[in-house]
Amino acid sequence: xxxxxxxxxxxxxxxxxxxxxxxxxxxxxxxxxxxxxxxxxxxxxxxxxxxxxxxxxxxxxxxxxxxxxxxxxxxxxxxxxxxxxxxxxxxxxxx
Numbered sequence: 001x002x003x004x005x006x007x008x009x010x011x012x013x014x015x016x017x018x019x020x021x022x023x024x025x026x027x028x029x030x031x032x033x034x035x036x037x038x039x040x041x042x043x044x045x046x047x048x049x050x051x052x053x054x055x056x057x058x059x060x061x062x063x064x065x066x067x068x069x070x071x072x073x074x075x076x077x078x079x080x081x082x083x084x085x086x087x088x089x090x091x092x093x094x095x
Contacts, residue, residue, distance in 0.1 A: 001037070001093035002056045009083040010048035018081035019043075021074055022050070028070040035061030048083065062090075 029039040038055035056062040
């Protein structure tokens with residue numbers, strides 16, 4: 001299994017727009033990627049801090065995710081909402 005945590009800081013004036021586009025992406029991933037075990041967006045209680053938590057069956061599933069039409073189409077919608085570059089960390093299962 002491959003785990004990914006993507007931390008994003010969203011501009012305060014763009015949180016509603018970000019959440020709309022991000023939730024559309026979450027729905028597309030969960031509906032169309034059977035090898036993606038988890039794809040969910042979380043928000044810190046205060047401020048514009050968000051985290052995508054992702055879990056894929058293998059490296060091929062992660063690579064396929066990044067090439068989907070809906071993932072690529074979401075980037076120009078989500079990018080302007082961000083206050084900086086995302087912090088993306090990838091992990092491998094130890095169990």
